[in-house]
Amino acid sequence: MTRRILVLGGSWFLGRAVVGEALARGWEVTTFTRGRSGSVPEAARRVRGDRTVSADLDRLAAEGPWDAVVDTSSSELAPREVRKAVRALRGRVGRWVHVSTVSVYAGWPHEHLTEESPVLDCPADAGPEFGYTGPDGSPTVYGFQKAGGERAVLEVFGREAVLLRPGVILGPGEYVGRLPWWLRRAERGGTILAPEPRGLRLRPVDVRDVARFAMDRAESGATGPYNLAHPDGLTWEDFLRTCLRTTGGTGTVRWAPPGTLAAHDVRQWTELPLWRTHAGVWEVDPTRAVAAGLHCRPLAETVAETWDWMREGGAAIPHPRAAEHGISPERETAVLAALG
CATH class of the missing domain: 3.40.50.720 (NAD(P)-binding Rossmann-like Domain)
Structure with missing residues (x-):
């Protein structure tokens, strides 16, 4: 039946x-x-x-x-x-x-x-x-x-x-725009503002x-x-390297300490999507789900296939939260200049 x-x-x-x-x-x-x-x-x-x-x-x-x-x-x-x-x-x-x-x-x-x-x-x-x-x-x-x-x-x-x-x-179809923003930023190139610690693992x-x-x-x-949550994830450094490789962007990453970002009132979670300084933000244990059969594809695949969706004309349904995400070029330039 x-x-x-x-x-x-x-x-x-x-x-x-x-x-x-x-x-x-x-x-x-x-x-x-x-x-x-x-x-x-x-x-x-x-x-x-x-x-x-x-x-x-x-x-x-x-x-x-x-x-x-x-x-x-x-x-x-x-x-x-x-x-x-x-x-x-x-x-x-x-x-x-x-x-x-x-x-x-x-x-x-x-x-x-x-x-x-x-x-x-x-x-x-x-x-x-x-x-x-x-x-x-x-x-x-x-x-x-x-x-x-x-x-x-x-x-x-x-x-x-x-x-x-x-x-x-x-993934493909994301309406909040976190990953799409980083992909577009990588495609644009230039000096890309990113949060330390670069070895922090996103999941x-x-x-x-x-x-x-x-x-x-x-x-x-x-x-x-x-x-x-992804049991393996990607470090910030690998995540941005993957975004650059996927989009063909020629940018370079400039890493900024959290204190510097805070001093310039860079909003966590939105202006730099996925960035948050709280110690447990990526420390959610998926052991029970993995034991029950959760299988997570490599995040590099998610990045690449989201970019494919975007290039093929995929557009997320308009959502009010999307406008919150991403630092403006002017704000990014100002913070980069402060880094010297």
Whole structure:
């Protein structure tokens, strides 16, 4: 019998990758989107609606049942809205695979984290105002909200819930623009401002590897939480060398101490995408996921294939967060000049 899966989202980046992976495995796929951006493969059945509207969720539930659901569209939702969807689909899906974030951990990005690390406390019925952002940028309102969303899923699905906690997801179709910005910067050449320590290892995961792991969990196996991070990663130096080689850029990298960048108010995580000085930012332990079958392609492949996607005319769906990323040429020149 053909297995059926519901993908909440499905029209861009991770959601679209999950749909493609499910179709490749022979699943019958239903997607639920608002129809405002992106598209889904013709082989998938598309149901349009707003998951914050009860009538739309009731209409969706009538399309079931499904063996599993993969929720890729809750990142901007308050916990009470996540709970609304979970309750509406209760009894219509067998397993709930919920895409969350490492930001749910109380110790992120300061500490080495495993799935047993404490999670921020947020009720399942919280509204969008719940939580706070600390003076050093952690914890975040976003982290509290996502923790509440996890709690909403667990309230209903309990042991049949899978919680995926990725850090940074990169790859073709990336809408935030972190890797695309570095690729464009490498292509432009010249002197490229980069953060020390150059030997720090970055551990983002490829969107297609996350999609494959999500489908593995939808099919069978252990439930519960999984940290998703690249077990090997790339150092900053190798990452930028790969970007230059991939784009054919002729630039040279100028490494700047964190104190110098701070003195010029260079914004972490955005003006220099992927850079953050907190000790635990890339110290999320993926051991449990790797033991369960997480396979991460070399990040050099992710870089190269994202560049191929960009050169072939690939353009991410416009997203307000994309404008935050990347230091302006004028700002970069000023910081470089201060380095002497």
